[in-house]
Amino acid sequence: MTKKAKDKKKHFPSKEEVLDYIHESDKPVGKREIARAFNIKGEDRKQLKDLLGELQDQGLIDRSHKRRLTRSGGLPEVTVIEVTGTDPAGELLGRPANWREEAPPPRIYLAPGRKGAPAIGRGDRVLARLRRVGEAEYDASPIRVLGGVPRQIVGVFEQADGGGGRLRPTDRRVKDELTIRAEDTQNAEDGELVLVEVKPHHKRLGRGRREARVLECLGSMDDPRAISMIAIAEHDIPTGFSDEAVAEAEKAGPVQLAKRQDLRDLPLVTIDGADARDFDDAVHAEADDDPANKGGWRILVAIADVSHYVRANGPLDRNAYTRGNSVYFPDRVVPMLPEALSNGWCSLRPEEDRGCLAAFITIGADGEIRAHRFVRGLMRSAARLTYEQVQAARDGRPDETTEPLVGSVINPLYGAFESLLKARERRGTLELDIAERKVVISEHGRVERIEPRQRLDSHRLIEEFMITANVAAAQTLEKAKQPCMYRVHDAPDPAKVESLRTVLDSLDLTLARGNVKPVNFTRILERVEGSPAAPLVNDLVLRCQSQAVYSPQNLGHFGLALERYAHFTSPIRRYADLLVHRALISGLGLGKDGLPDDQAEKFEEIGEHISQTERRAAAAERDAVDRFTAAYLRERIGASFEGRINGVTRFGLFVTLDETGADGLVPISTLPDDYYDHVEEEHCLVGRRWGRVYRLGDRVRVRLDEADPETGGIVFDLQEVLKSPAEDLGAIKPAPTPRGPGTGKRRAASRKKAGKKAQKKAGSRGPGKGAKGGAKPGKPKGKKKRA
Secondary structure (H helix, E strand, O other), rough: OOHHHHHHOOOOOOOHHHHHHHOOOOOOOOOOHHHHHHHOOOHHHHHHHOOOOOOOHHOOEEOOHHHHHEEOOOOOOEEEEEEEEOOOOOOEEEOOOOOOOOOOOOEEEEOOOOOOOOOOOOOOOEHHHHHHEEEEEEEEEOOEEOOOOOOEEEEEEEEEEOEEEEEEEOOOOOOOEEEOOOOHHHOOOOEEEEEEOOOOOOOOOOOOOOOEEEEEEEOOOOOOHHHHHHHHHOOOOOOOOOHHHHHHHHOOEEEEEOOEEOOOOOOOEEEEOOOOOOOOEEEEEEEEOHHHOOEEEEEEEEEHHHHHHHOOEEEEEEEHHHOEEEEEOOOEEEEOOOHHHHHHHHOOOOEOOOOOOEEEEEEEOOOEEEEEEHHHHHEEEEEEEEEHHHHHHHHHOOOOHHHHHHHOOOOOOOHHOOOOOOOHHHHHOOOOOOEEEEEEEEOOOOEEEEEEEEOHHHHHHHHHHHHHHHHHHHOOOOOHHOOEEEEEOOOHHHHHHHHHHHHHHHOOOOOOOOOOOOHHHHHHHHHHHOOOHHOOOOHHHHHHOOOOOEEOOOOOEEOOOOOOOOOOOOOOOOOHHHHHHHHHHHHHHOOOOOOHHHOOOHHHHHHHHHHHHHHHHHHHHHHHHHHHHHHHHHHHHOOOOEEEEEEEEEEEEEEOOOOOOOOOOOOOOOHOOOOEEEEHHHHEEEEEOOOEEEOOOEEEEEEEEEEEEOOOOEEEEEEEEEEOHHHHHHOOOOOOOOOOOOOHHHHHHHHHHHHHHHHHHOOOOOOOEEEEEOOOOOOOOOOOOOO
C-alpha cells in the first residue's frame, strides 16, 4: 500500500468537513453516502454516527424523510408545498405549506407536471420532491396534487357525439383537456367559452382523465369580447354589483354648496387620455404674487369627492373593497364603482357642478412644497382636455378648445411643472424608460394595430401635479395624527442589486457600491439612453426593484425618493385613495362621512387585500394584452421578426419583438442540440458540449411558429443571434469621470471574463443539473433550413 493510500485510509473527517459536505449537497444525504464520500469503513462508522448525532444536537443539521440529513433549516426532500403564483418568466412558484418561521420562506420553483397529470395552479397543495439549488431556493418535481377545493378553469367547450363534451382550457398552465358529462354541460354550445369547476380527484375517466362541470356560459369564442372575458374569469375579477349597491348609486344626486368652498369661478381643467370616460382630477396653476416666494406657484388639484357618495360599511363600500380597484382592458373597463357614479356624479364633467376634495399647494421656484391646505369644495370643470390637445397647444398648435386657454390656463400649468421638475431632479428619482404598447381595438372589436404609447410632457405634467398632491395628503394626515394608507416602495433587495451589478460589470457599467440610491440607477440609465443597450438595461433595473404596496406603516417611496407618499388622486378607481379621503375628512373636520374607527383598526388587513387586488388586476390586464397580441399575430405564422431576449429560464428563452412588443417563448428543446445549463446570476443558458451562450439582451431573429389567442401563448423558433449586449456598447455615453488609460482594453477584457465565468459556472454544476435542448448531444447540425 502506498503512503498516499495509507494516509487516505487513516483520515477521518472533521465536523467542518462533514458539515460542508451536507451543506453543499443539493438534496438530503444518508449516513452511507457520507461514509462512502470519506472512505469510512469498519469501526469508524460508529465514530461517524456519534459525530452526526453531535451535529444534530448542536442544531447544525436536521433529519428529514427516511432519516436523511440536511442542513439546519433546510426543507425535507419530500414535502407539501402550496402554489402561490408565477414569477415574471412564467414559472410556477410555491412555498412550504406549513411554514411557521418568522424568516421569509424559501423560494420553490415547481417543474411542469408530467403529461396526463392533474393541472396545477395557484392555491393548489402539491406533494413534491425537492432539490436545493441555492441558499433559499429549491426546484420541485410534483409527485401528486393533494385534495382540496376544486379549481375553476376557463376554456372552450367542444361538443361530443351523444351528449357531453370536453373542455379545451385557455390557461397555459393547464396542459390537458377535461371531460364534461352530458348532465354537467349547462346547455353549453360547441365553441362556447365556459367557466367550469374541476371535480374531485377521484372522479376520473381512465388514467389521468379529469371531469368538470360547467358553472357559467360566457359567450362565443368568436365574439371579439371573449378575450377580455377569459382574463376576467380566470382571475376571478368581480363584474356585477349587488342590487343594494346599484340602488345606492342610482339614488345619488348633485352635491349642494352648503359649507363647501365655492371653486366654480376657477378655470380648473381635466387632462386625460382621448379614450377616458371617467375624470376624477382637475388642475389649475397661477404665479404666486407673494414677494417672499419669487418665481413660485400656487397650484390647485381638485379630486372627485367620492367619499360623499360611498359611505364606509355601506353596500357601495363593500363592493368597492371587494374589487379594490378598476381593471382596464383594451376593449373595456371593469370599474370599482357603478357607472352611475364612475361616469356620472363622481366624474368631473365640463360645465357641470361637482363636489370635490381640493388641495391648495404653494411651491417655490425650486419646486419644493412651502404650504398646503385641503378643503371640501364645489367646482365646475372649464374644459375636458386630452394630453395630445394640451401638448399641441403648448407647442404652438392650439385648436378651438385650447386657444382661449393657452395664456390663462395651459402656460401657467407648464410653468409650475418646470419648477416641480427641479425638485424631482434634485431628489434624484428613479427615471426608467420602459416602452409601453397600446392595443388599438376597432369598432368591431378586432385588433387594428399595436403601437407604442406616447409619452408627452403633458403626461409628465399631470404626474407631477398628482405626486405633489399625494405628498401633501400624506404630510397632512401625519400632522393631524390620522391613520394613513401609505403607498410604499421599499429599497431593492441587496441580493438582486448584486446580481444586477454583475451583469452591468460585463457591460462596463459600474453601479455604486454600498447603500444604493435611486439616482445611482438613473445615472446608469442616462449613460445608455438612446443606445441599443438601453431597453436591456432599463429592463434589468426594473426587475431589480421591489414591488410597491399599500401599508399603514410608512417605509417611504424608493423610486420617487420620497420620505412619505400616499395615493389621494384617484378615488374613483382605487380604494386606497378613498381611505385617504376619509382620513382627511376626519382629521380636518370636513364632515361626518370620514373614517370610522373600526375601519382604521383594519388598515393592515385592508392594505394587504388591496395590494393583492392590484396585483390581480395587473396580471389580468397583462394576460388580456398577451391574448390580443396573439390574435393580431395569428395571421403571420411563419413570418420572421427581430427582437431581443428579455428572459432566460430553465425551460427556454423569452423574446420580445421590436415591432409589436409581443413576448414569446423559444423552448429549450428547439435550441441547437446540446445540454444547456441555466446560469441564473449571469442571465444566460450555456451549452455544456459546444459552449453556445444565449444571454439576456441578445438581439435575435426568430420565426413565429404559434400564436394562440385562447391562451395568449406565442412560440418562436430561433433563427439567428444578431448581436450580443456587449456589441451595443459603442453608443453608450462615456462615464462622467475619466477612467484612465486602457479603458477600452479593460472593457473587452471584462466582457471576455464574464463569458468565461458563465461557462465555468455552468460546467461546475456537474451532470444532471442542466436543461436538455435537442435530442442527443453531438456535433452541431449548423443552420436549419427555414421556410
